[in-house]
Amino acid sequence: MLSFYYTLRSPYARKVRILLDELDTPHTPVELQPGTMEHGSLFGEEYEEMVPNMRVPSIKDGDQVVFESNFILAYLLQNYPLQGPPKGPPPLAPEMVRASHQWQDNMVLASIETLLNSAINLAFLGRFGVNAEDVPYLRREQVRCQSCMDWLEQHATSEGFVPGVFSIADLNIVCALQWIDERNIMPWHGRSRLEAIVARYADRPSVKANALVYPA
Numbered sequence: 592m593l594s595f596y597y598t599l600r601s602p603y604a605r606k607v608r609i610l611l612d613e614l615d616t617p618h619t620p621v622e623l624q625p626g627t628m629e630h631g632s633l634f635g636e637e638y639e640e641m642v643p644n645m646r647v648p649s650i651k652d653g654d655q656v657v658f659e660s661n662f663i664l665a666y667l668l669q670n671y672p673l674q675g676p677p678k679g680p681p682p683l684a685p686e687m688v689r690a691s692h693q694w695q696d697n698m699v700l701a702s703i704e705t706l707l708n709s710a711i712n713l714a715f716l717g718r719f720g721v722n723a724e725d726v727p728y729l730r731r732e733q734v735r736c737q738s739c740m741d742w743l744e745q746h747a748t749s750e751g752f753v754p755g756v757f758s759i760a761d762l763n764i765v766c767a768l769q770w771i772d773e774r775n776i777m778p779w780h781g782r783s784r785l786e787a788i789v790a791r792y793a794d795r796p797s798v799k800a801n802a803l804v805y806p807a
């Protein structure tokens with residue numbers, strides 16, 4: 592049985608939780624309780640020996656360990672395609688990127704990943720008391736996030752990044768923007784297409800059932 596390693600607060604892990612739900616993939620969830628960065632390893636030595644990027648999420652399927660959330664999504668789509676009726680509407684996209692729009696779709700995924708990675712840097716450093724306004728590189732990270740969101744707004748439609756389906760890009764952007772909102776990382780509203788995509792999918796059962804969870 593496939594094991595899925597995650598923390599409840601991770602927006603990257605949330606992407607995988609949603610896809611596991613969409614695909615009804617049988618799996619054993621393994622929730623990790625992060626320690627502190629100051630003392631020892633964050634997720635435990637055994638986990639960090641298995642996963643070289645020392646991050647969540649990851650999966651282990653037999654002997655195959657897969658890390659990096661978008662690679663995990665690609666692995667699941669390839670190895671555990673949907674058997675039953677699709678959830679939706681609209682139905683889940685059957686592939687990460689369309690063969691006919693490989694480059695465009697990959698650029699969208701890369702931009703969302705850059706957005707989330709930069710936003711996570713800002714959040715982590717904020718937790719250590721660093722004020723982004725005081726550090727030129729962090730100001731650049733803020734500008735980079737806004738730049739990616741502007742570009743994504745231009746490349747989206749109000750129905751999503753790929754007409755007619757719940758695409759993996761849609762899944763990515765919903766998890767990124769809802770996390771940015773919930774953690775109050777930066778302003779992004781006012782981009783009407785991105786707002787429409789988040790609103791369109793916020794109540795999708797797999798998205799709603801796998802909300803980010805924060806301690807009270």
Ligand SMILES: N[C@@H](CCC(=O)N[C@@H](CS)C(=O)NCC(=O)O)C(=O)O
Binds near residue numbers: 602603604
């Ligand atoms: N690019 C990675 C990013 C994953 C990531 O940054 N996860 C965070 C939790 S939200 C983490 O494990 N951080 C711990 C660390 O950076 O050491 C992915 O897509 O899976």
